[in-house]
Amino acid sequence: RRVYSTRRHTRQVEKETRYDDIFSAVTRAVQDEDEFGGLSRRLIEENSMPTRMRLFSQSSHSSSDEESDAPESSQALLPQSSSSGRPMRRAALAAHKAFDAVETIEAATEEAFEQLLSSTARAAQAAQNALAAQTAKRKAKVEMERRTAMVEREKMRREKERKEMEKEKEKQRFTCVLCPMFYERHMQLHKHIIEKHSGKGCPSCSQPWRVLRQRHECFKCGHFAANVETHLIQKHYAISSRDGALLECSRCSRTFDHLKEVLAHEKTVHGVLHRSRVKGVKEMGGGGREIVVKRISPGVITVGKRAQFHCRACGDAFDTRYVRDQHLTKHFQSVIESVWLTIERMQEESPDRFLINQCPLCGFVMSSRKSFRSHIIHRHLMCERAALESLIGPGVKQEELLTVREHIALEGRKNIAEPVDLPLIPMKKVKEEENEEKEKKKGEESQSKEETVIIPLR
Structure with a gap:
């Protein structure tokens, strides 16, 4: 811009100088024209009619050569005057036209230069905006990377805390029911109950190791779990593994919302008493009398001396519906x-x-x-x-x-x-197998008497 200002000032000075020269030339031309006009007026006055008459009257007495000298001199002045005024006027007009052309060219040049400057300014502004956008984008990327790294660190921290909590819960999965102690493995809890709580445990038999089994052993499959209720829901009663799944009866497929409802339904409708599979555990029933309970299969405790379920095919009687249905499959x-x-x-x-x-x-x-x-x-x-x-x-x-x-x-x-x-399976073979099983059971009963427990019923 400084160079442009200097050049513009120089052109302005040169233009003013040219203007002064042209104005001086035009002024001189006008002065010359005025001077020529005065001479012309003087010659016209001299060649006016009275003068002509006077000269004509004088010429009649003079010689013919003298008569022709004066007109020739006056006429010589007129063409000279007319021929010298017109070029000066044309020169002045040409000077004005040249001046206008120069001004037009300079105006066009200045306009083009202004457009160039504006386009350059716009390009510079666009480049500046692009640079600012690129800088903002770079900053946003850095900020996003920083936030992502922070989120990842937070996620890793939470995952670490979750694993530590799970590890701590894993250590506390087997909790003693008689004291606040907890252990990571059920054998450790078993040892703790035997060593620290001797004489405590089952309110009926005072055997502490049975407390462990009652709390952590599944009565259906014998699996040792930290939470028997969760194991029952996931492995035995839930229709699906999703959260909030309905619990289905293992006998008739009726669904319930809670595990207690399923167990109560199986007990009242199907005659299944859910307790530990260990022999000698007492089950309190209803009716106000004593009955004999014995373990005949994993997960099911049946009631003796009450054979009320009969097979429709062969007429055999069974203690429970479950045993009868097992026989029915043959x-x-x-x-x-x-x-x-x-x-x-x-x-x-x-x-x-x-x-x-x-x-x-x-x-x-x-x-x-x-x-x-x-x-x-x-x-x-x-x-x-x-x-x-x-x-x-x-x-x-x-x-x-x-x-x-x-x-x-x-x-x-x-x-x-x-x-x-x-x-x-042919029916004849089935009958033979049943007879063999009965004889085998009778032989075993004669050799070793099965342990029974007397349970008072309310």
């Missing part, structure tokens, strides 16, 4: 197998065969294979005789239908996740 294996094979074939022939949990009888779609099999059993086979006949054939007696329904329900509960695939 009678109609081929029928049950044909039912599930028919259902699978109907699914394959269905146009929506890719929906593996869609019922072929009503088209209802279930969320899991377990729900599908439960739906088939309790919605159709147990409630609709027509559906059952369509699966096993019309030539089935009513008594056999009832037995098959019970058998289907039991097999559906035993193998709820996959189709039943049981070998065909």
